[in-house]
Amino acid sequence: MKADAPLESQRIRADIRAGRLTGTSRGLAHGFVQCNLAIMPKAYAFYFMLYCQRNQRACPVLEVCDAGDPVPRKLAPHADLRTDCARYSVFVDGESQADRTDISDLWRDDLVSFLIGSGITFDDAFERAGVPTDKDRWVLRTSQPTEPAGPFKGNLIVTMRWLTAEQAITATQVSARFPFNHGAPIHIGDPAVIGADLKNPMFGGPVPGLPRDKVPLFWACGVTPQSAAQAARLPLFIVHAAAHSFITDMRAESLMTP
Amino acid sequence: MKADAPLESQRIRADIRAGRLTGTSRGLAHGFVQCNLAIMPKAYAFYFMLYCQRNQRACPVLEVCDAGDPVPRKLAPHADLRTDCARYSVFVDGESQADRTDISDLWRDDLVSFLIGSGITFDDAFERAGVPTDKDRWVLRTSQPTEPAGPFKGNLIVTMRWLTAEQAITATQVSARFPFNHGAPIHIGDPAVIGADLKNPMFGGPVPGLPRDKVPLFWACGVTPQSAAQAARLPLFIVHAAAHSFITDMRAESLMTP
Numbered sequence: 001m002k003a004d005a006p007l008e009s010q011r012i013r014a015d016i017r018a019g020r021l022t023g024t025s026r027g028l029a030h031g032f033v034q035c036n037l038a039i040m041p042k043a044y045a046f047y048f049m050l051y052c053q054r055n056q057r058a059c060p061v062l063e064v065c066d067a068g069d070p071v072p073r074k075l076a077p078h079a080d081l082r083t084d085c086a087r088y089s090v091f092v093d094g095e096s097q098a099d100r101t102d103i104s105d106l107w108r109d110d111l112v113s114f115l116i117g118s119g120i121t122f123d124d125a126f127e128r129a130g131v132p133t134d135k136d137r138w139v140l141r142t143s144q145p146t147e148p149a150g151p152f153k154g155n156l157i158v159t160m161r162w163l164t165a166e167q168a169i170t171a172t173q174v175s176a177r178f179p180f181n182h183g184a185p186i187h188i189g190d191p192a193v194i195g196a197d198l199k200n201p202m203f204g205g206p207v208p209g210l211p212r213d214k215v216p217l218f219w220a221c222g223v224t225p226q227s228a229a230q231a232a233r234l235p236l237f238i239v240h241a242a243a244h245s246f247i248t249d250m251r252a253e254s255l256m257t258p
Numbered sequence: 259m260k261a262d263a264p265l266e267s268q269r270i271r272a273d274i275r276a277g278r279l280t281g282t283s284r285g286l287a288h289g290f291v292q293c294n295l296a297i298m299p300k301a302y303a304f305y306f307m308l309y310c311q312r313n314q315r316a317c318p319v320l321e322v323c324d325a326g327d328p329v330p331r332k333l334a335p336h337a338d339l340r341t342d343c344a345r346y347s348v349f350v351d352g353e354s355q356a357d358r359t360d361i362s363d364l365w366r367d368d369l370v371s372f373l374i375g376s377g378i379t380f381d382d383a384f385e386r387a388g389v390p391t392d393k394d395r396w397v398l399r400t401s402q403p404t405e406p407a408g409p410f411k412g413n414l415i416v417t418m419r420w421l422t423a424e425q426a427i428t429a430t431q432v433s434a435r436f437p438f439n440h441g442a443p444i445h446i447g448d449p450a451v452i453g454a455d456l457k458n459p460m461f462g463g464p465v466p467g468l469p470r471d472k473v474p475l476f477w478a479c480g481v482t483p484q485s486a487a488q489a490a491r492l493p494l495f496i497v498h499a500a501a502h503s504f505i506t507d508m509r510a511e512s513l514m515t516p
Contacts, residue, residue, distance in 0.1 A: 046304035049311070050322050054332075064308050066407075074312075074405075147332075149324075176516050179437050257437050257515055 008032065009076070009249045013084045016247075019101065022086050024243040031124050033181075033252050034245035035062060035075070035115040036222040037085060038229060039103075039238040042067040045112040047150025051228060052116065054147035058156060058224035060117035060180050062250075068109035075248035081113050087241035094233030099241050106238065117181035118222050118245055119159050121252045122174060131171045136162035136214070138204030139223055143195025146224060151232040157224045158186065158196060162214040171217060177256050187218040194218060203242060266290065267334070267507045271342045277359065280344050282501040289382050291439075291510050292503035293320060293333070293373040294480040295343060296487060297361075297496040300325040303370040305408025309486060310374065312405035316414060316478035318375035318438050320508075326367035333506035339371050345499035352491030357499050364496065375439040376480050376503055377417050379510045380432060389429045394420035394472070396462030397481055401453025404482060409490040415482045416444065416454060418465075420472040429475060435514050445476040452476060461500060 006014070009032040015021040025034055040048060045067075052059035063075050070081045082104045090097040090106065100106075123133040137159065144156040163171055168188065176184040187194050198207045202223065210216065226239050240246055264272070267290040273279040283292055298306060303325075310317035321333050328339040340362045348355040348364065358364075381391040395417065402414040421429055426446065434442040445452050456465045460481065468474065484497050498504055 042304070046300070046307065049304065049307050053307070053319055053322055061311055064311055173516070179515050258431070258434050 007249050009247045010078060012247055013076070013079055016086045017080070017083045022101065025086065025245045025247055026120075026243055029247045031252055033062070033075070033121050033248045033250040033255065034118050035248055036118050036226065037081065037238075037240040037246045038114040038116060038226060039081070039111050040229065040234050041108070041236060042110045042112050044151070044232070044234055047152055048114065048225070048229060051146075051149035051152035052114070052225055054149055055156075055224065057182055057186060058146065058220035058222065060182065060222075061114060062117050062180070063115040065113040067112050070107065070113065072113070072115055072248070075115055075250050077249075079246075081246065082107055085240045085244050085246050087244040089239050089241045091230055091234070091237040093235055094230060103238055106236070115246065115248070116222050116225060117255070119182050119219055120245070121181040121255060122178045124252050125174050125177075125256070126171060129170050129174050131163060131167045131174065138207055139202040139221055140191075141197045141200070141202065146228065152225070152228040154224070154228040154231050156186075156194075157202065157221045157227055158194070158218040159221045160191070160196060161217050161219075162210065163217060164213055165215055168215045168217055175219065177258070179257055180255050182219050182221070185217045186220050188215060191216055191218075265507050267505050268336060270505055271334070271337055274344045275338070275341045280359065283344065283503045283505055284378075284501055287505045289510055291320070291333070291379050291506045291508040291513065292376050293506055294376050294484065295339065295496075295498040295504045296372040296374060296484060297339070297369050298487065298492050299366070299494060300368045300370050302409070302490070302492055305410055306372065306483070306487060308407035309404075309410035310372070310483055312407055313414075313478075313482065315440055315444060316404065316480065316482035318440065318480075319372060320375050320438070321373040323371040325370050328365065328371065330371070330373055330506070333373055333508050335507075337504075339504065340365055343498045343502050343504050345502040347497050347499045349488055349492070349495040351493055352488060361496055364494070369494075373504065373506070374480050374483060375513070377440050377477055378503070379439040379513060380436045382510050383432050383435075383514070384429060387428050387432050389421060389425045389432065396465055397460040397479055398449075399455040399458070399460065404486065410483070410486040412482070412486040412489050414444075414452075415460065415479045415485055416452070416476040417479045418449070418454060419475050419477075420468065421475060422471055423473055426473045426475055433477065435516070437515055438513050440477050440479070443475045444478050446473060449474055449476075
């Protein structure tokens with residue numbers, strides 16, 4: 001490989017930008033950090049950032065762009081956040097609009113973009129440690145309130161994974177090594193303790209009965225700040241569409257502690 | 259000890275508030291996190307928080323209070339930031355004013371308080387691991403630029419410690435377990451590599467010649483954001499006076515990763 005060959009993340013973003021790749025970001029650019037994207041007017045940026053700081057396990061902020069700047073200069077200096085997600089969801093006064101593949105025409109000089117860590121960052125490390133990531137995984141609402149900040153509030157949203165006892169112990173250790181990406185689980189065992197809503201999963205399809213050899217584990221989830229921002233009914237709020245995350249040039253391992 | 263007996267941190271803050279304790283916070287409330295305090299008008303809070311996010315190693319934000327709220331509800335819910343540091347430094351338009359023991363009369367509804375982690379948080383862990391913390395320690399300017407945000411910019415400020423090779427290895431491992439408090443060193447060895455200014459130390463007194471059995475280690479220092487905020491010449495900026503940190507009720511060990 002030549003020194004100046006593009007990274008896999010850069011090639012994939014170029015394909016997304018050109019419309020050659022339109023599907024989800026799952027499984028793409030193996031080993032590169034994928035981020036939740038949240039874009040809003042600067043007038044709301046302080047309290048959103050404060051909300052993230054107060055709920056750091058759910059909302060690990062990896063980069064915040066200057067107002068009006070669509071380039072994440074640290075995580076992907078050649079990217080453009082207006083075109084490089086395959087799909088965007090847009091909310092106006094809290095009302096969902098049609099999804100888009102490009103938000104250039106909505107761009108304004110006062111828009112601030114937040115890149116927030118995602119649990120899929122440690123999927124790669126899980127797989128290498130023998131913890132499966134391709135099934136038995138849901139995003140669920142809970143009854144646990146987050147710490148509010150300005151207009152942002154709401155209950156914690158979690159990722160639940162079902163693992164064997166042995167995998168659960170490994171997964172706890174491995175995820176603890178990603179303190180800037182949700183870290184260790186926030187709960188293990190009975191979903192009722194945190195009021196996890198198994199009847200109405202946000203993602204992952206219907207939740208069947210728990211097999212006797214599996215343990216439920218719960219991690220704080222990056223959907224939490226998105227949900228808080230939607231509920232705040234901002235005049236304009238843009239996020240990546242579910243499972244169409246922004247792919248950065250940062251290696252997942254660079255976010256790992258010893 | 260009764261369940262409702264005050265914590266040592268609470269007793270010490272009460273003494274400070276009552277004027278019975280007027281000296282530095284060094285060595286007080288062993289094992290409790292001490293914080294750098296930075297207070298400014300809300301108009302500057304977004305960019306200051308962004309500066310901290312972009313320079314996280316130097317500026318680990320542990321809590322941000324709502325505008326006008328002098329109570330750090332997470333780190334010390336019974337404290338008052340206007341009275342509970344033994345000494346405050348005040349800057350008006352960047353000009354240093356006389357130090358104060360109480361800032362109640364300067365308080366305004368638009369003031370936002372930032373509590374920023376301090377390197378002394380891991381002193382306790384260092385001591386228990388056999389790494390001395392009571393000498394050979396300086397705060398130095400470097401030639402390394404930080405990432406700017408809005409009006410905040412400047413070079414990185416570091417804490418330099420001189421340790422034996424064995425202690426240096428231990429100190430690197432122990433501090434890496436505090437990713438939310440500066441973490442591992444940013445440099446080991448030749449001070450010239452980071453342009454550390456040994457001739458004009460900010461704290462710690464004159465730097466003598468390096469003994470042959472010692473290695474210099476450099477950690478990102480919480481004085482960095484303070485210095486950036488002073489240079490920005492805000493209309494009002496208040497910090498704890500050097501070595502008169504704010505003592506929280508949080509145990510240092512609770513900020514440690516495995």
